[in-house]
Amino acid sequence: MFHFGVDYYPEHWPEERWATDAQLMQAAGVNTVRLAEFAWSFLEPEAGDFDFDWLDRAIEILHAHGIQVILGTPTASAPPWVMAMFPDSYKVNENGQRRTYGNRCEFCPTHAGYRERGRLVTRAMAEHYADNPAVIGWQIDNELNGRCYCPNCRAAFQNWLRERYGTLETLNAAWGTIFWSHVYTEWSQIPVPVETGGVPNPGLDLDFRRFMSDTFVHFQQEQVDILRQVCPMQFITHNFMGFNFDQIDYFKLAQPLDVVTWDNYPRTGWRLEKEVNHAYVALGHDTMRGLKRQPFWLMEEQSGSGGWQTVGINPRPGEMRLWTYQAIAHGADAMIYFRWRTARYGTEQYWHGVLYHHGQPGRRYDELKAIGGELQRAGEKILGAENRNPVAMILSYDTRWAFQGQQNHVDFHYPALFTSYYKALHNRNIGVDIVPSDADLSRYRLVIAPALYILPQETADNLRPFVQNGGMLITTARSAV
Numbered sequence: 001m002f003h004f005g006v007d008y009y010p011e012h013w014p015e016e017r018w019a020t021d022a023q024l025m026q027a028a029g030v031n032t033v034r035l036a037e038f039a040w041s042f043l044e045p046e047a048g049d050f051d052f053d054w055l056d057r058a059i060e061i062l063h064a065h066g067i068q069v070i071l072g073t074p075t076a077s078a079p080p081w082v083m084a085m086f087p088d089s090y091k092v093n094e095n096g097q098r099r100t101y102g103n104r105c106e107f108c109p110t111h112a113g114y115r116e117r118g119r120l121v122t123r124a125m126a127e128h129y130a131d132n133p134a135v136i137g138w139q140i141d142n143e144l145n146g147r148c149y150c151p152n153c154r155a156a157f158q159n160w161l162r163e164r165y166g167t168l169e170t171l172n173a174a175w176g177t178i179f180w181s182h183v184y185t186e187w188s189q190i191p192v193p194v195e196t197g198g199v200p201n202p203g204l205d206l207d208f209r210r211f212m213s214d215t216f217v218h219f220q221q222e223q224v225d226i227l228r229q230v231c232p233m234q235f236i237t238h239n240f241m242g243f244n245f246d247q248i249d250y251f252k253l254a255q256p257l258d259v260v261t262w263d264n265y266p267r268t269g270w271r272l273e274k275e276v277n278h279a280y281v282a283l284g285h286d287t288m289r290g291l292k293r294q295p296f297w298l299m300e301e302q303s304g305s306g307g308w309q310t311v312g313i314n315p316r317p318g319e320m321r322l323w324t325y326q327a328i329a330h331g332a333d334a335m336i337y338f339r340w341r342t343a344r345y346g347t348e349q350y351w352h353g354v355l356y357h358h359g360q361p362g363r364r365y366d367e368l369k370a371i372g373g374e375l376q377r378a379g380e381k382i383l384g385a386e387n388r389n390p391v392a393m394i395l396s397y398d399t400r401w402a403f404q405g406q407q408n409h410v411d412f413h414y415p416a417l418f419t420s421y422y423k424a425l426h427n428r429n430i431g432v433d434i435v436p437s438d439a440d441l442s443r444y445r446l447v448i449a450p451a452l453y454i455l456p457q458e459t460a461d462n463l464r465p466f467v468q469n470g471g472m473l474i475t476t477a478r479s480a481v
């Protein structure tokens, strides 16, 4: 079935309201909701003291209205008691400052204690919901992101380098540490690239970005392992952030998941452009489809104006519908809108949902209901569609990170160059697949690899036969540097 739904936070509202919400959802064609991604305080009010009763009741009401559930593991936002337990688990930023409590994603991804608390709450949830007929899948954490420069991460980085290079001689040669006499004689001498260290060695800088990405991939894998073992009948996903996000190698992060989902906000409070850049939204969809070369889901699709301290532009009448069909055209097999009802509290009280703060149906609800009706009529026909595109663009996170360390030219931006090629094709209605450098290219007529700065031998070995067999390859300056 086409999963059509909303992100719902029953813990934000009185329990008497839940049945009304479920009725309104059902009337709009909602058949799926995501729950509990930020509910750690309610699921485990104190260490080891789990409370699933409230969530059981919410799921039961939803299920009685024909609505299935995706559960989020709550590790993106820890309760104060978790962080108080491990004061050294706060992230240290690139200025060397340690974060404090108050937002979310404050944790250091290598911290053993934090990771253990994350595994414990994940396992408890998994064991409780493995056989619940309403629960169809899991979203791990939320929008994994960030980099940490703390002593734990520095030690983990040194171990990661030891595994990668084996010997210091190999590392010194790879990084060219003869320059400025940076020759390392002990692994423990190797720093992390904090700002107080000045502009770092480019090899060190690139490897640190790779290491941090691998760290989040590993952080996710710990939860994947638990869910695979305990809940083999339920799917596992993570909500990605499109083309724009660049801190994690999304091809690697997607690999162990059943399906890629992502969070699409064409209009947020941080950007107030009157016109939505539809090519850029399309690039987000194509990048997400490319991560596993299969249909993807929208786990958060914008339904109201977004923003934290400031309010963004409300989607214009018809834009929810436009964005829905744009996503489906690019390969989406599910649409879940953020969020059901606008919060009355907290940092996102200006981040509007389908319902206003007052909870009464309005224009955005009517639009949701109209889309729900259309998609119900379309039925299964739109599922699993394959985009057979003649053009592929190679996206390289290694290249992206290397340019972040050494921009080459003050006006050069790899994502902007990439987007300019994509936009030229998009505006001519030429479909594009976004692929990794090791993808099978034989099905394409044209491959564009803008500024492939990091070009390992394996990539060259993949590109050469494509060209020898008649394929057309476009590349640019700053390739294979």
Ligand SMILES: [Zn+2]
Residues within 6 Å of the ligand: 091, 092, 108, 109, 110, 111, 148, 149, 150, 151, 152, 153, 154
């Ligand atoms: Zn750290």
